[in-house]
Amino acid sequence: MTTITIPGLHRGRLTSPGRVVAWGVLILMLGVTLMPLWMVLKTALMHPSELFTQSTQILPSDPTLLNFKRVLGLLSTEESLAVGGSGAEINFARALGNSVLFTTIIVVLQIGFAAMAAYAFARLRFPGRKLLFALFVGSMMVPSVVTFIPNFILIKDLGWLNTMAGMVAPFCLMQGFSVFFLRQFFLSIPRDLEEAAVLDGASHLYIFARVVLPLSITPIVTIAMLTGINMWNEFFWPYLVAKDGALQVLPVALQTFKSQTPQGQPDWTGLMAATAITVLPTLMLLVAFGRRVVESVQFSGGK
């Protein structure tokens, strides 16, 4: 069902003072959001030696692609060290590939299983439902500092250290955040369509797959995107499980730009360039999937 154009609802009120104020605030907030990101880009384009002498300026005086080259592993170790970078080797393409694989596996599996569980919690009645849901939500409240060691030992005992399986294991089956989110969404879908389907004799699985899921594309895409972003940036677990060699994901490969010595400075220009580069794939995906989130899924109501 397309949006009915009601006179005065969208078009005619453009100049109301409320709208002007709202636009003003919005633009201000967009500015506050963009300014630091611009500083990241600007710092990434600066030569390391000018870093601190020109730290307060808004434009780079002598833009250079040197830092991007360093992040992408295109400079040799000596060249890197000569500009103040670290001597560690970076295989960017491989790390990128690992990150893509890591993120995709987790998003597909985790969201799939979360949707299934969330539907069960939202719509089906079964003994233990409340308790189980409470436990799932509760899982978000255990600080990971105490759970990561038992998990690490488990992965090691399974022989999954330095494997993709070991890296994705804790994330790909369950994440309280995803289940909670989708369950709230399924709750908020008006039951009319489902009730109609029940009356038509549909099974629960059918309703789940053919009625509820199609209606939930927006929240599913949203949570998939958010989970994807979180997994793309996940550092500590992949670092523990697969910190060297062929399975490094991007955040692990790029940790060389953080501080390397007890009193040392991080490699700021390299860090900013690394930030700019790691954001790009997620940004592209966001734009690609953004259409989905932009389209308002109109609820068609019982007909």
Next chain:
Amino acid sequence: MNSTASSLAPPRQATIPQRKPHGLSATRRAETLTAWGLVLPALIGFLVFYAWPTLRAVEISFTDWNLLREPKFIGLDNYTHMLEDGRFWQGMKLSACYVLLNIPVQMVLGLFLAVAMDRLSRSLFVKSVVLLPYLLSNVLVAMMWLWMLDPILGWANSVITGLGFDRQPFFGGVDQALATVAAVNIWRHMGLVAMLFLAGMQNIPRYLYEAAALEGASEWQMFWRITLPLLRPVMVFVLVTSVTGSFQIFDTIAVTTNGGPLDSTRVIVHYIVQNAFSFYKMGYASAMSMTLCLVMLAYTVVQMRILRASEHDLA
């Protein structure tokens, strides 16, 4: 509050076909079986990677374990020590303060952005910009702000002193550090909160707004009487997850202030990690973690009760 919605609900079908003659128990059994089948993969994940490690953590909390030797059972000693430990209480207090600084602002700004993205402008550019901060990891965001807010070399202070004000220490200031950390966190997360709310708003039937507009309601009224109430399940979710996440803040602080200056940002998880990996007191760290967990659970139960998280106005 519900009047607008229910008075506009489309009429039900007049004819109701007969149900097939099943026994109630058979239907129920099928439902239960289906439910358990759907929940199973997530349940396995929960049991293996959350439940069991948590039980291990509880077990460890009753021991004196320094990570380097076998744990030694000491009963409730960790807990009694914790209750007397000033730094534990300070950590909890600071975390609570941080949550209070962080969440209300995040929610309000996030809501505003969501409404703006729903009613003011549908452009993809706005959505992308809004979500951009969240695309960066916590650590990168923290480092970026450390850079920008440096009192002597940072851009922010060059503007501030240019306008004639005093240099602000931000992360270095005993009175400002926690608020600065909160501000950085808000910057990163308000876009996320906005997207979550926006997804929730997409599920609100358009005809409600249209009908309200026909009745002459203003944007503000529509927000209060349609949007907000129908966002309740999403709101609960956002509140619970934001508060839970905020209570566990660590990365930003580790990067920018490391608990200082003068312990003004030594929030509870920072103290826990310090005990676990610097002081080698894993047993004590576990005891504090379990306590923190209980506090968050209690808060969540209360909140979900108050907001009636499992109900929904349209359903």
Next chain:
Amino acid sequence: MSINTTPLFAVLGTLALAAGAAHATEVKYMLWDSNQLPAYQQCATDFQKKNAGITIKIMQSGWGDYWTAISTGFVSGTAPDVFTDHLAKYPEFAKNKQIVDLTPFIQRDKLDPGAYATGLFDIWGRDGKQYGLPKDWDTIGFIVNMEQAKKAGVTLAELQSMTWNPKDGGSFEQIVRKLTLDAAGNNATSPKFDKKNVAVYGYQTPGSGGMMGQTEWSHFAVSNGFKFQDKPWDPQFHYDDPKLAETMTYLAGLPGKGVSASFENTKSLGSDAMFVGKKVAIVPQGSWMITYFKDSAKFEHAWVPLPTGPTGTRATMFNGLADSIWVGSKVKEEAWKWVKYLGSADCQGVVASYGVVFPAIKGMAEKAIEAQQKKGVDSSAFLTMAKSKTFLTPIADSASEINEVMTGAMESVLIGKADAASALKAANTKANQLVKN
């Protein structure tokens, strides 16, 4: 018709075993400083040539996550065979029997502890057990913005012969004042100096320094007559010594004179960044930072020795890293060979030639200085410091917690929220309690 296959299997088995033994043994080695990575990779290449059958796998992990990774490795049985260790961390590892006592190996291979610079070998041991072979040493110096010094009329000779005392700051303070400039260009010796509008500071204390004050205050304090402990491992600290309180009071007073930025304002990016950004003329730093400043400070700068204190000598903390072997290593013999190589003149010569640190073996310091000179840096100041009064870092059990306590005390003094004498007295009592636990 059963063929007697046993001999066949025996032969095959032995062949398999032999083939297995011919496979290289891998020794996993971990370090944190990425600047030193190329040097150690070169050592590994050289070592592997001399020791066919052993491969060295070097893993580098930044300081922030290094110790969590090591501890997790201990717990889960996946720790590296050899790793760079630190004086603040090894006591705990040793107490909990996670690192190997190297004494039997040292005696068997007849290693001469006297080959290393004085004091380094001993501080890596306790009660007759040795837990690491020293790799390098470092001392502290001042780095000075010479561009600015020249403009202010301060000569290198003056900078190299400063004196200091906690009452009026000696010639050190005079020079610092000359180098402090306000927005109008007046320096801090002029009556027109506006301390609310400083453009370039003269000196900056890097931070609170915790229990060691390695670059922050230990040199001033010890040159004033302060002593951390009577001997290493002594469970009695002297942080309540009035000579330390004097020193801290002096340092805390510098922002008030306008020659330093306030402590709160330097906690974010810190004094090194300020120096490179030309916002401060002199900062104290350690010799491990030579390369960093060479690469980042693109203006004329020089390393000068620390000032002479009231006791008539210069003083510097003398610190050194060493490599330890994990108790759970399955290749201890090979690991020892690698540690021995790391502690040998061959490897340390290579490391010296990369010019990043000073090697622990006596007589090799000059090689490092030469290498650095080739890169355009005069690091002889550090050697001067090494020949003056050197003192070792305080070493004790429960170091992390003591460090916490001291950090808090020092911070409160430097921020100006507490007076030095009382804060340090209280902290010292707590420290002494902690070390006895």
